[in-house]
Amino acid sequence: MKFTEEHEWLREEGDEIVIGITEHAAEQLGDIVFVELPEVGTEVSKDDECVVIESVKAASDILAPIDGEITEVNEALVDDPGKINEDPMGDAWFIKIKPAEPEQMDDYMSEAEYRDMIS
Amino acid sequence: MDDLHSLPLHDLHVELGAKMVPFAGYDMPVQYPAGVMKEHLHTRSAAGLFDVSHMGQVLLRGEVAEVARAFEGLMPVDVVGLAEGRQRYGLLTNDMGGLLDDLMFANRGDHLLVVVNAACKVDDIAHMRAKMPEVEVVEVTDRALLALQGPKAEAALSALAPEVAAMRFMDVRNVTLVGAEAWVSRSGYTGEDGFEISVPVAQAEKLTRALLGNPDVLPIGLGARNSLRLEAGLCLYGADIDTTTTPVEAGLNWAIQKVRRAGGARAGGFPGADIILDQLANGAPRKRVGLRPAGRAPMREGVMLYPADGATDPVGSITSGAFGPTVQAPVSMGYVPIDLSTPGTIISAELRGKRAAVEVTTLPFTPANFKR
Structure with missing residues (x-):
């Protein structure tokens, strides 16, 4: 698993990358009440805004961490955004991307490096 | 800081x-x-x-009937008639009929106790001292x-x-x-x-x-x-009400007792009385309303409001909004022209570059649960 400075995690699953936000991010955001997901098939570039989440406090954009095509989105979050607070690193993933340049993953932090950053 | x-x-x-x-x-x-x-x-x-x-927390000291009369000179509210041991909602107005602050005041027998917003308290105290030289204005610290x-x-x-x-x-x-x-x-x-x-x-x-x-x-x-x-449909000073909103626009007519309105025994005599009394009689051009966005996305302060989906000129904006945990849906308040203020009217809001429907509603969103 890799981690971004924007508190996203990326997990390889076959030839797709599953993307979500970290427990630390979910905690900082507070209770999440709304999620807007992109459409499957959308081509995204690194740093494109691709998911909007709103907590009780504010709106946040989730940026695409890599170039590629959105192959799946977690529709269950739309009806139950609170899942993101309950299981951000597991069931509450946001999107899956088929990467255009898989080596972009190498730019991101390991879990140990991420833990150092937030501590 | x-x-x-x-x-x-x-x-x-x-x-x-x-x-x-x-x-x-x-x-x-x-x-x-x-x-x-x-x-x-x-x-x-x-x-x-x-x-x-x-x-x-501010004490207004002096002969209490005199203090009450002086305080009425700053607010379109019945202060004189407030019985000992009772509290009332009050509004400090400016000469344009706008709101300097909203507050609570209580008759505590030998003085009035006023509770004002934190961000306004320095100005409020200066205003009260300047306009009521005969009253001792004491901040409780x-x-x-x-x-x-x-x-x-x-x-x-x-x-x-x-x-x-x-x-x-x-x-x-x-x-x-x-x-x-x-x-x-x-x-x-x-x-x-x-x-x-x-x-x-x-x-x-x-x-x-x-x-x-x-x-x-x-x-x-x-x-x-x-x-x-x-x-609960209650105004946040600085967001839903400020120096540019009148009590009538803000839907706070209920806070202006009959005795201070045209025909009342102590009508007028507060800053902006001409404008506020006129709006009480003839209505205001715009009104604060409840707004229920379609969908689940909260619409917060600053979101622009349009009369219809295709309209390009905004007619108002949201002054506060959040997800309502009790309502289990997003809730907002904002100002709309009077012809769009009827509950049930569907208007349009622009959120992150996209239009979404918003229903005008009555306030509050959740029923009050006071012990009357």
Whole structure:
């Protein structure tokens, strides 16, 4: 698993990358009440805004961490955004991307490096 | 921010695990470990304790009937007729009929006690001193202010002082709580029954710990305070009302008693009276309304409002909005032209570059639960 400075995690699953936000991010955001997901098939570039989440406090954009095509989105979050607070690193993933340049993953932090950053 | 003030109970908030943020010049608890959603729901179902010591507590001293007459010169509100032991909502107006602040004032027998917004208190006090030279205006700086709100507030406070159970909505009393001489009013800012408690700083922590010792009482931060007052349809000064909004535009006609209106025994005689009395008689061009966005996305302050999906010119904007944990949907307030203010009207809002439907509704979003 890799981690971004924007508190996203990326997990390889076959030839797709599953993307979500970290427990630390979910905690900082507070209770999440709304999620807007992109459409499957959308081509995204690194740093494109691709998911909007709103907590009780504010709106946040989730940026695409890599170039590629959105192959799946977690529709269950739309009806139950609170899942993101309950299981951000597991069931509450946001999107899956088929990467255009898989080596972009190498730019991101390991879990140990991420833990150092937030501590 | 080096001039950030600390609340008297700052260390206790930190001990309770609060996340502190700057608000109106104070370092304030925005939430505790339970989180905004749980804190909000707990206040509606049991009781929540808020530290609102940032607010201004001001004594108006002098011969009280004279003080009341002078204070009426600043507000379109019946001050003279307020009985001893009672509290009322008040509005400081400017010459344009706009609002300098909204406040609570109480007749405490030999003086009036006024509670004003933190961000306005310096200006309010200067305004009151300038406009009421015959009145002694004294800021209370040695007292904390707590709010205990929710359906179990009465049980929690009467466990410390049984006599508070007899108080009705907007009554004020001196009450001894854990040895402290407290000034208690049955009021609040959540739409729930509850109390606001002014207590000497020296005994504030003891009282707070005593109340939090009750398993029904949780500490509640500013985050839930905002969503609670929003669902209750109550204005936030600086967002929903300010110097550019009149009481009539803000839907606060109920705060202007008949005696101060045209034809009343003490009609007019407050700043902006010509404009406000005219709007009371003939209506205002725009009005504050409740807004229910379609879908689940909260629409917050600044979101522009349009008369229809295809319209390109905005006609108003949202002044505050959030997800309403009790309503289980986003709720907002904002100003719309009078012809779009009828409940049920569907208008359009622009959120992140996309249009979404918004329904104009009555306020509050959740029914008030006061002990009348």
